[in-house]
Amino acid sequence: MPKKNLDFFMTNNKIPPLPSLPQPSQPPAVQAAALSLDQVSFAWPGGQQVFDALSLQVRAGEFVAILGPSGCGKSTLLNLLSGFQQPAGGNIRINGNAVRPEMPELGYVFQSPNLFPWLSALDNVRFGLRMAQRLSAAEQIERAQSYLALVGLADAGHKLPHQLSGGMQQRVSLARTLVLEPSVLLMDEPFAALDAISRNAMNEETLRLWSKLGQTTVFITHDIDEAVFLADRVVVLDPAPGGIRGIVDIDLPRPRSLAATRRLPRFADYRNDLMDQITQATQSA
Ligand SMILES: Nc1ncnc2c1ncn2[C@@H]1O[C@H](COP(=O)(O)OP(=O)(O)OP(=O)(O)O)[C@@H](O)[C@H]1O
Numbered sequence: 142m143p144k145k146n147l148d149f150f151m152t153n154n155k156i157p158p159l160p161s162l163p164q165p166s167q168p169p170a171v172q173a174a175a176l177s178l179d180q181v182s183f184a185w186p187g188g189q190q191v192f193d194a195l196s197l198q199v200r201a202g203e204f205v206a207i208l209g210p211s212g213c214g215k216s217t218l219l220n221l222l223s224g225f226q227q228p229a230g231g232n233i234r235i236n237g238n239a240v241r242p243e244m245p246e247l248g249y250v251f252q253s254p255n256l257f258p259w260l261s262a263l264d265n266v267r268f269g270l271r272m273a274q275r276l277s278a279a280e281q282i283e284r285a286q287s288y289l290a291l292v293g294l295a296d297a298g299h300k301l302p303h304q305l306s307g308g309m310q311q312r313v314s315l316a317r318t319l320v321l322e323p324s325v326l327l328m329d330e331p332f333a334a335l336d337a338i339s340r341n342a343m344n345e346e347t348l349r350l351w352s353k354l355g356q357t358t359v360f361i362t363h364d365i366d367e368a369v370f371l372a373d374r375v376v377v378l379d380p381a382p383g384g385i386r387g388i389v390d391i392d393l394p395r396p397r398s399l400a401a402t403r404r405l406p407r408f409a410d411y412r413n414d415l416m417d418q419i420t421q422a423t424q425s426a
Pocket residue numbers: 185186188189191209210211212213214215216217218381
C-alpha cells in the first residue's frame with residue numbers, strides 16, 4: 142500500500158500501527174498510469190483470438206469496472222494483467238514495470254472465496270503473511286486480526302469457513318488479499334455467487350475499503366448496476382476479439398451509498414447507456 146494511503150488508513154482507524162512489509166526492490170517508475178495495456182494481442186493455444194491491439198490505461202487509485210458479454214475475454218484480461226498469461230504482442234505494465242506473476246503490488250479476489258477449509262478465518266487471512274516469512278508470528282496475527290476487523294469480522298477469527306455465511310467467507314477472502322497490501326486490486330466477479338442483499342452489502346463494503354486504502358482497482362462484473370455504483374469508469378468489451386466497445390466516465394458524487402446513489406437521475410442515465418452498449422455488443426457477436 143502506498144505510504145500516504147497507509148497513513149490515512151492508520152489515522153482513520155483506531156488500531157495500532159502495523160510493521161510495514163518490505164517494499165519491492167525496484168521503486169515504481171514515475172508515470173501517470175498505474176496499470177497500462179498497450180496494443181495487447183492474445184490467443185489461447187489452439188483457440189480463437191481473444192484480443193487484438195487492446196489498449197487501456199488505469200490511473201493510480203482509479204476504480205475501473207469491466208462489462209461485456211460472456212466469453213468476450215474479461216477473465217482472460219485479468220489473467221494477462223496478473224502476468225499468469227503472456228500477450229502475443231504489445232506490453233502490459235504495472236506501476237511502470239513489465240508485469241510478471243507474483244508481483245507484490247498485485248492482489249486478486251475471485252468469484253469463489255477458496256478458503257482453506259481446515260484453517261480458521263484468522264489463519265486464512267494470515268496465510269500469505271506466513272508464506273512471506275517477513276513478520277514474526279505475533280506481528281502476523283496482529284495484522285491479520287486488524288484486516289479481519291476492517292472487513293467487519295473482528296469476532297469471527299476463530300471460526301472455520303463452513304461456520305461462516307457466503308458473504309462472510311467472501312469478506313475473509315477480501316481480507317486475505319488486502320492484508321498483503323497490494324496497490325493494484327484485480328477482482329473477477331467477486332460477488333456473483335452472493336444473494337442480492339449480501340452482494341449490495343459487499344459493494345458498499347468494497348467502496349468503504351477502497352476509500353480507505355486507495356488501491357487501483359479493476360473489477361469484472363456482469364452487473365451493470367454494480368459497475369455504475371462502484372466505478373470511476375466503466376469499460377464495455379465487444380465479443381472477442383473486438384476489444385473495447387466504449388468507455389463511460391461515471392460522474393457520481395462520492396462517498397456513495399446504494400440507497401442514495403441509485404436514486405440519482407444520472408445513475409439511470411448511465412445504466413441505460415451501458416445497457417444499450419451491452420445489447421449492441423451482444424448482437425454484434
Ligand atoms: N484456458 C483456456 N484455454 C482455451 N481457451 C480459453 C481458456 N479460457 C478461456 N478461453 C476462451 O477465451 C475466450 C474468453 O474467455 P473468458 O473466460 O476470458 O471470457 P469471460 O468474458 O470472462 O466470460 P464469462 O463472462 O463467461 O466469465 C472464450 O472464447 C473462452 O472459451
